[in-house]
Amino acid sequence: MIAERSARQKRLDRATAHLETPVAAVDLAAFDANAAALSVRSAGKPIRVASKSVRVRALLERVLQRPGWSGVMAYTLAEAIWLVRSGVSDDVLVAYPTVDRTALAELTADARLAEAITIMVDSPGHLDLVDTVTAPGRRPPVRLCLELDASWRPAGPLHVGVRRSPVHSAAQAGALARRLVARPGFTLVAMMAYEAHIAGLGDAPPGQALRARAIRLIQRRALPELLKRRMAAVRAVREHADLEFVNGGGTGSMAATAADPSITEIAAGSGLFGPTLFDAYRAWRPVPAAFYALSVVRRPAPRIATVLGGGWIASGPVGPSRQPTPWLPEGLRFRSDEGAGEVQTPLIGAVADQLRPGDRVWFRHAKAGELCEHVNEVHLVDGDTATPTPTYRGEGYAFLG
Template sequence: MPAHTAPVPDHAALRARYDRATVHRDAPFAAVDTEAFDANAADLVRRAAGKPVRVASKSVRCRALLERVLAAPGFAGIMSFTLAESLWLARSGFADVLLAYPSADRAGFAELTGDPKLAAAVTVMVDDPAQLDLVDAARGRGREEVRVCLELDTSLRMLGGRLRVGARRSPLSDAAALAAVAREVVRRPGFRLVGLMAYEGHVAGVGDDIPGWPLRSRGIRLMQAVARRQLAERRAEAVAAVRRLADLEFVNGGGTGSVQHTAAEDAVTEIAAGSGLYQPRLFDNYTAFTGRPAAVFALPVVRRPGVGVVTVLGGGYPASGPAGPDRPPVPYLPRGLRYDKQEGAGEVQTPLLGPPADDLLVGDRVWFRHAKAGELCERFGALHLIEGERVTETVPTYRGEGRTFL
């Protein structure tokens, strides 16, 4: 499937539109451009080529926007990040919630196994029989059957396993190991094996077109091509082995950066994606697609320390992952602002350098993009939904609803 190229925005016009839409709101605040959000959603569906897209809630962290995207054709189900979140979403009416990470939440498991509605809606992740033991110990009087998904490790292994590329997730790296745990799930009363997941983060979450680093970018593309071929074979073998033991309802794979590649595998029945809806800065550097920045936040100018410098309130919102220059948010609008290397993004205030600073007055706004997607919502209690030149709705984030799951 050919790469999709989003239209190049007129940044001055975009800034003017955002400023007009939010003129009566005091910064700091966060906003989502619904036109860009919907366009990104449509592009994820296009790249999935007919396979349903399960939306990753950690990349959205707003119930209203989860409802919005799930109402769009091509999306089905949620991939959650904690058991407490999964139960909350299920109680809120979301009927298909796949917990993407193992949990040690005993109280949550007691709640899950004691409520037929929750047990029918939530699927938990397992990659070790010890996790089944924990669920059994937490059951109490609850006897509801627990839906289980197994996770296959997707890391690229070369040189006899001495070279490894990819996140350290599941210990189950081949069909035999996966089948062994599948047998344990199947033989145990109170559990039902319904799914398999394999998330290739080193393909889906690593950009392959890094500005100023052509050789590194080429190396990443080569690594990802090898990884895709290897994983397609391993995933097919693993799915076949587990299907001999259980009637799987779904096989989940992929992520925003690998949607079209993962969807091409016959063994995969659904794709996971979420970050591409907001299009944070870490997803700008892909050759396979180009999204439209949808999630932004505005900080007010509160000082003008000198020529070519302004200071905004707040800004120190780094993303998770290895510390580096790609983790802070980026000044987005107006174009041409940059951090002071001696200060960076500050906890309470952030100086910004560049020619546009001289055109900014105290009270004006600087618009930023976060490095990651849903982590932005841990900093703000609400998202202003911008459509055209007005805010059509203001909706709470998880944090705005008093929910801080991690």
């Protein structure tokens, strides 16, 4: 492993030696290997690529050319419109409800967009807003996906998982489906239930044995309940609508979600980049594929090397797991009293004594696509060459910025 990482560092350094830091890179061999592994784990069910975990148009196009990958899960309607207009996909599911009136006006004014994009809803209020933008008789039908809350509620107010849709039971799903199909100007075509407490929560957090056992126990009990409830909810919704697809899962639950007969497709994206949060999974760990390099600018003391920048912190609960990880050369770590800083980051460890101003340290981000919010381009590394390609930000789009 040490030799493999050292070889990776040398290859990244050679490929990007002509570039100034900070520089972001995606190792295409690792990216493609992860895409292939995810296809195997999906057991024949198509994978919809989650764009928020990639945020590079060329890489979305690359993975969609592979067998087993079909369609995009976007994170805003404006992004979905851009992806359709730029030819990335003609099948885009917006994973979160939208209240973007400008984007809704554009969607409802274009029959091609309305046919290609499915928006997420979990209440009639979302339909009311669409109607205020463009009345039903003055637009093509708007495609809808009903979101079922996949969290686990074992007793009383106890809630395990993220808080997404208010629709939790099969009865609630069926009742909402009945109301949706009764509304003119809309077509209910899909359903989604994302099990974040399974797909997005690693069951082997490093150095946290008690937490790991608790997570595994929760997941063992939560998964059977979800499978039963999701299947019942899909049946209830299908009584009112002929669903084209039922989406679920993510990188962290690929095999378990694929085994659910009510699911017709799975979403995944983080597994393509292999960020550090996925080092905490037992079932499958992607090959690290995305990195960023910073330059050493000073040596303030023995066993300390300071790089310029570095504080690219991931979203989610504040804690060490959301910090980036100094990965190459191996053996570096943050100072506990400083962490990853906005403009400078001191790194400690014996290997720091070998670093000099101008040397590079390669980091891995805790999450996948968020890396791309910090750079205008990533360099796609193939062997010893690096090809620049723009991120969303580099193309002038910050859809949640």
